[in-house]
Amino acid sequence: xxxxxxxxxxxxxxxxxxxxxxxxxxxxxxxxxxxxxxxxxxxxxxxxxxxxxxxxxxxxxxxxxxxxxxxxxxxxxxxxxxxxxxxxxxxxxxxxxxxxxxxxxxxxxxxxxxxxxxxxxxxxxxxxxxxxxxxxxxxxxxxxxxxxxxxxxxxxxxxxxxxxxxxxxxxxxxxxxxxxxxxxxxxxxxxxxxxxxxxxxxxxxxxxxxxxxxxxxxxxxxxxxxxxxxxxxxxxxxxxxxxxxxxxxxxxxxxxxxxxxxxxxxxxxxxxxxxx
Amino acid sequence: xxxxxxxxxxxxxxxxxxxxxxxxxxxxxxxxxxxxxxxxxxxxxxxxxxxxxxxxxxxxxxxxxxxxxxxxxxxxxxxxxxxxxxxxxxxxxxxxxxxxxxxxxxxxxxxxxxxxxxxxxxxxxxxxxxxxxxxxxxxxxxxxxxxxxxxxxxxxxxxxxxxxxxxxxxxxxxxxxxxxxxxxxxxxxxxxxxxxxxxxxxxxxxxxxxxxxxxxxxxxxxxxxxxxxxxxxxxxxxxxxxxxxxxxxxxxxxxxx
Numbered sequence: 001x002x003x004x005x006x007x008x009x010x011x012x013x014x015x016x017x018x019x020x021x022x023x024x025x026x027x028x029x030x031x032x033x034x035x036x037x038x039x040x041x042x043x044x045x046x047x048x049x050x051x052x053x054x055x056x057x058x059x060x061x062x063x064x065x066x067x068x069x070x071x072x073x074x075x076x077x078x079x080x081x082x083x084x085x086x087x088x089x090x091x092x093x094x095x096x097x098x099x100x101x102x103x104x105x106x107x108x109x110x111x112x113x114x115x116x117x118x119x120x121x122x123x124x125x126x127x128x129x130x131x132x133x134x135x136x137x138x139x140x141x142x143x144x145x146x147x148x149x150x151x152x153x154x155x156x157x158x159x160x161x162x163x164x165x166x167x168x169x170x171x172x173x174x175x176x177x178x179x180x181x182x183x184x185x186x187x188x189x190x191x192x193x194x195x196x197x198x199x200x201x202x203x204x205x206x207x208x209x210x211x212x213x214x215x216x217x218x219x220x221x222x223x224x225x226x227x228x229x230x231x232x233x234x235x236x237x238x239x240x241x242x243x244x245x246x247x248x249x250x251x252x253x254x255x256x257x258x259x260x261x262x263x264x265x266x267x268x269x270x271x272x273x274x275x276x
Numbered sequence: 277x278x279x280x281x282x283x284x285x286x287x288x289x290x291x292x293x294x295x296x297x298x299x300x301x302x303x304x305x306x307x308x309x310x311x312x313x314x315x316x317x318x319x320x321x322x323x324x325x326x327x328x329x330x331x332x333x334x335x336x337x338x339x340x341x342x343x344x345x346x347x348x349x350x351x352x353x354x355x356x357x358x359x360x361x362x363x364x365x366x367x368x369x370x371x372x373x374x375x376x377x378x379x380x381x382x383x384x385x386x387x388x389x390x391x392x393x394x395x396x397x398x399x400x401x402x403x404x405x406x407x408x409x410x411x412x413x414x415x416x417x418x419x420x421x422x423x424x425x426x427x428x429x430x431x432x433x434x435x436x437x438x439x440x441x442x443x444x445x446x447x448x449x450x451x452x453x454x455x456x457x458x459x460x461x462x463x464x465x466x467x468x469x470x471x472x473x474x475x476x477x478x479x480x481x482x483x484x485x486x487x488x489x490x491x492x493x494x495x496x497x498x499x500x501x502x503x504x505x506x507x508x509x510x511x512x513x514x515x516x517x518x519x520x521x522x523x524x525x526x527x528x529x530x531x532x533x
Binding site for chain 1: 365
């Protein structure tokens, strides 16, 4: 699982939000919200029609109404399993985020540490997490959440490290000179200039890592261990030919992923809104 | 004790001699401008004084100490062509930065920042973000920041270079008032002849390859620093035009050599 190299939203785009709400802006925002909803509903209707009229077998594709029925029937289980998977994703996200930021700060602080750390962390991005999941399960036993959380941590650390390291390198020359002229220590330089300057980059890394954390948490469940999350429910439902039920958990996974994505986006917006 | 003393200072970058045998003394409270074509080393000279570059020959003494010690002791304040404010800090927090670096307590920092923003006429913008200010206002914040540690010397590297002409003239008057009120010596790098003449006690004319001082012209810094019209009066006086002509001729002579 490789992370795309994150870049913060360009300054010009952050600026472009107009304070004047014109009629056409209102119209375009209505279109912007309504159009995708209409399109999504139309797709579902088409899907339903294809399944019914085409008489598709359930193992190939269950009808949306059948999936909705399963969502209703399994709702308490869905909530509970989504809570477990979401919890694993969140713990891994927080630990991986802190680890990524910390390692990047260490790497930025000294050339030697950077030369040692950077290749190792980047190599970690080349490790397919699916390869790690069964190994971690064996290492920690199948009665604990630790293996899943570790997988998520590995997946999250890399993009956050890369984004933070890049942000820490982006110091404007004039700020550099200013801190020398002020006779600032290295630590002060990091604290007053490099770290705050890197914040938009760090937040972009977090935004990219958040949905990836959910993917990693679900995939990690496919490789044994506790049977209490969305991933294990999907695989066991599919193995028991309960296709509509499997799709109900897939739908819950999508919602969980979207929640993480939106939370990441919101965090980025909130933290960077005061900047130019 | 003089604010700055360069004795035979030189700077060589690889095969290029940027500065050669510079002798210049700036008295306490004196306003000295450096003017010359691009590549004459005027910015390098300022950077030697700031200890952002080290001389390859001669000595640089600032407020009676080696330049490095003066930098560590924060004996000078500096402003660059770009305001270089930290976007994520409020205007007041930007002004506080030098004090924060040198361990001044919060309450004292706040009070000093308020005082300085009053001085540069931006008291109402203390809580604004730099991005909300115009270029001229940002440069005023940068000057307030440079003054935070009450330096006896202000180093300015084309601070008004990016401003439009009207803003620039207003800023020049502001700077004269501030220099008068604080009693700080100023070393000012500029490309503009009228700017150098109206601000300075002395205008130091430089020529390139190798960078050296070719002539020193007496400027027309208004003696009535604090009066608002003083600068306007100077700009319209015959003495001002004479000095402008003298600097222009010195520059031409330097280029012809």
